[in-house]
Amino acid sequence: MKKQHDFTQGNILKQLIIFSGPIMLTNLLQTSYQFADSLWVGNLLGANALGSVAVSSTIIFTVLSFVIGLNNAALTILSQQKGKKDDTGLKRYLNAFVVILVLLSILLGTVGYLMAEQLLQLLGTPEGMMTEAKTYLQVNFLGILFLFGYNFISTVLRALGDSKTPLRFVMLAVALNIVLDPLFIAGFNLGIDGAAYATIVAQGSAFLYGIIHVLYRKLAPFTMPSLPSKKEVGLILNLGIPSGLQMAVISAGVAAIMSVVTIYGEGVVAGFGAAQRLDSILMLPAHALGTAVSSMAGQNIGVRNWSRVKSIARFGVLYNFSVMLIVGILVVFFAEYGIRLFIQDEAAIVFGTRYLQIIALCYPFLGINFILNGIVRASGAMYQVLALNVISLWVLRYPLTALFSNWLGETGIAIGMGSSFLVSSLFAYMYYRFGKWREKELFAKNQ
Numbered sequence: 001m002k003k004q005h006d007f008t009q010g011n012i013l014k015q016l017i018i019f020s021g022p023i024m025l026t027n028l029l030q031t032s033y034q035f036a037d038s039l040w041v042g043n044l045l046g047a048n049a050l051g052s053v054a055v056s057s058t059i060i061f062t063v064l065s066f067v068i069g070l071n072n073a074a075l076t077i078l079s080q081q082k083g084k085k086d087d088t089g090l091k092r093y094l095n096a097f098v099v100i101l102v103l104l105s106i107l108l109g110t111v112g113y114l115m116a117e118q119l120l121q122l123l124g125t126p127e128g129m130m131t132e133a134k135t136y137l138q139v140n141f142l143g144i145l146f147l148f149g150y151n152f153i154s155t156v157l158r159a160l161g162d163s164k165t166p167l168r169f170v171m172l173a174v175a176l177n178i179v180l181d182p183l184f185i186a187g188f189n190l191g192i193d194g195a196a197y198a199t200i201v202a203q204g205s206a207f208l209y210g211i212i213h214v215l216y217r218k219l220a221p222f223t224m225p226s227l228p229s230k231k232e233v234g235l236i237l238n239l240g241i242p243s244g245l246q247m248a249v250i251s252a253g254v255a256a257i258m259s260v261v262t263i264y265g266e267g268v269v270a271g272f273g274a275a276q277r278l279d280s281i282l283m284l285p286a287h288a289l290g291t292a293v294s295s296m297a298g299q300n301i302g303v304r305n306w307s308r309v310k311s312i313a314r315f316g317v318l319y320n321f322s323v324m325l326i327v328g329i330l331v332v333f334f335a336e337y338g339i340r341l342f343i344q345d346e347a348a349i350v351f352g353t354r355y356l357q358i359i360a361l362c363y364p365f366l367g368i369n370f371i372l373n374g375i376v377r378a379s380g381a382m383y384q385v386l387a388l389n390v391i392s393l394w395v396l397r398y399p400l401t402a403l404f405s406n407w408l409g410e411t412g413i414a415i416g417m418g419s420s421f422l423v424s425s426l427f428a429y430m431y432y433r434f435g436k437w438r439e440k441e442l443f444a445k446n447q
Contacts (some may be wrong), residue, residue, distance in 0.1 A: 005161035007296040008083055008303055013315050020285075020292035022163040026154065027284045029170040032177070037195040037338025038277045038342050040181045047270040047345040049192050052133035055125050058255050063108050064418050065247030067148045070101060071155040072238035072246070072294070076380050078159035079295050080442060083302025089443070091221045094156065096228030096236055105148040112141040123255055124262045126269065132192045139193055143200025149207040156220050158295050165219060166210075173206035235442065242382035244388045253393030257325075257401050257417070264410045267345060270412070271352035274342035278356060282331060283363065285323045289316055290370030293416040298378040306438060309375065313432065318373040324364040331360035355414040362418035372432040383389075388431060392424035437441035 005019060036332065042050040074097050081090040112119070116137045117130070150173075154166035177198055184194030214220050228236075261272045293316040300308045333357035334439055339349050377385050397420035399401075404412030404419075432439070 007161060007299040007312075008305060008308070012296075012308070012311050013319070015296065016289070016312070016315055016319060019163050019296065021166055023158065023288035023291050024284055026166050026170050027288055028281065029174045030221045031152040031280050032174050036174075036177055037199060038274070040185050041195050042274070042342040043344075044182075044185055045192060047343050047348055048266060049132055050127055050343055051126070051266055051269045051273055052129040052192060053136060053195070054269065054276060055120060055123055055129060055258065056133045056140070058258050059112075059119050059137060060122065060127075060280045062149060062248065062252055062255055063112055063141075063144065064151075065250060066244040067101065067104060067108070068151065069247035070097075070104070070236075070240040070242035071152055072377055073236060073243040073382065074152070074155050075159045075291075075294055076298055076378055076382075076398050077235065077442065078156060078245075079298030079376060079378065080380075083093060083158050083299030083433060084443075085220065091297060092229070094221060094235070095223055095226060096158030096232040096313075097152070097156075098222070099225050099228055100233070100236060100240070101152055102145075102225075102427035108368040109141050109144040112144065113138050116141065124259050126214075126262065126266055127382070128266065129232045136192050136209055140200065143204060143329060146200060146207040150203065150210045153207075153220075156302065157214070158291060159298070160220060161293070161295070161299070162219065164393075167212070168213065169206040169210040172209055173202040176202035176205055227440045228316070239380055239382050239442075242386045243377070246382065248387045249386065249389045249393055254400050256393075257413075259412060260398075260402050260405055260423035263405075267347035268351050270343055270345060270409050271339070271348035271350070272355065274339050274348065275352040275355045277342060278331075278335075278338045279359075281381045282327055282360075283326065284380045285368070286320055286363070287371045289320045289323075290374040292380045293371055294374035297375045301379050309378075313372065315373045316375070317368055320367040320371050324367045328360040328363045331363075332357050335360070348388050351410055353410060358411070358414035359418045359421075362421040365425040366421040369421075369428045372428040376432060376435070376437045379437045380442045381435070381440050384431065384437055385397070388424075388428055390400060391427055392420065393402070396420040396424050407437055 007015060007019075037053060038050060041053050077093050078090060081093060089311050116134050120130060120133050120137065154169070157163070157165050166407060180198035180201060181195055184190050184198045185192075186194075188194060190197065215222060258272075262269055293312050296312050297309050300312070336349065336353040339352040339356070343349060343352070369388075373385050373388060397417055400420045401413055401416035404414070404416035408415065
């Protein structure tokens with residue numbers, strides 16, 4: 001238990017830096033699954049195959065995001081229990097989350113596998129990419145339980161104040177993926193399917209190792225699964241459904257934007273796919289800080305220490321803005337080199353480079369959304385954060401992307417998205433400052 005932090009006391013900035021660092025590295029390693037797939041697929045199989053992976057990954061992210069939303073509910077409930085030092089409540093809610101997430105994982109994996117082609121058609125997938133995209137998507141759905149599982153274990157540990165242990169699981173998965181990707185794609189001549197098989201084998205190994213390690217080291221109070229109580233299920237669903245919908249709204253918005261991108265043909269789709277791969281890496285600091293402040297705030301909300309919660313928010317915003325501004329400036333100068341790691345098609349490279357250079361300086365504002373929404377989410381105000389995400393994605397980002405692309409062509413895609421980051425950060429601040437999220441009480445009726 002020495003690796004677990006008590007965030008209700010101590011130096012906030014020091015804790016934020018120390019706690020968020022391993023989360024950044026863990027997220028970077030997780031992203032490298034898709035990064036490695038894209039490198040091998042783009043260079044061994046070509047731009048069309050990379051586009052197929054990009055479209056399929058949008059759907060995978062949509063499904064995964066719903067379960068990550070439930071993980072956010074877990075982070076809220078478990079971190080507050082940790083702050084309250086309620087060990088019995090922690091065990092009960094942990095058991096309930098395990099039961100619910102396993103059942104949902106099996107259901108979503110089955111439905112996704114059977115409806116892969118219909119989902120791809122909804123995105124307007126180009127005909128030349130359909131076959132490869134479908135098979136890649138189906139293979140990923142077969143192993144989605146592993147992906148859900150080790151993400152949940154990592155969430156539990158972070159709620160308890162441990163961000164270092166999840167690195168062990170992800171390092172194993174990445175090492176296996178790096179070895180298996182070229183072997184399955186080229187060595188076994190499995191093509192694009194090989195990239196998907198390599199990923200799920202690696203994730204399955206990480207999941208099994210994670211379970212064994214956590215149980216052996218007694219890092220979290222997992223117990224033999226049993227039927228949870230109605231109160232536990234009720235609270236989890238009350239937070240989990242809107243939290244899951246938050247992530248679904250976000251990822252569905254990404255899918256909607258992909259439908260705008262596909263209008264401009266395979267070159268733009270491939271360039272956008274490569275840019276999104278880099279985006280997923282470049283935004284890691286902001287994502288990690290959002291997760292870190294949510295866990296830190298959750299423990300303090302559990303003991304109603306509002307002055308400390310305010311300080312966590314302030315340090316989080318300032319630290320995020322500084323880091324993401326530096327990232328954005330670097331992207332402006334080195335975007336083309338990053339895009340060329342994935343694809344060699346010149347038209348795709350030109351679009352991907354221009355897209356990143358335009359949107360890069362808007363990264364700090366998107367990061368503000370992650371920080372402030374993470375603080376509000378830690379209180380359990382999930383419906384309010386859901387509303388903020390609907391505004392961000394469906395009132396701002398998708399309409400502005402469609403509008404600017406209609407005016408300016410493919411260049412307008414980045415302009416529309418970047419402008420939405422700025423405006424949505426203002427909405428996030430206004431609710432954080434004036435909203436009633438501090439009045440939320442999770443456990444008053446459940447103890």
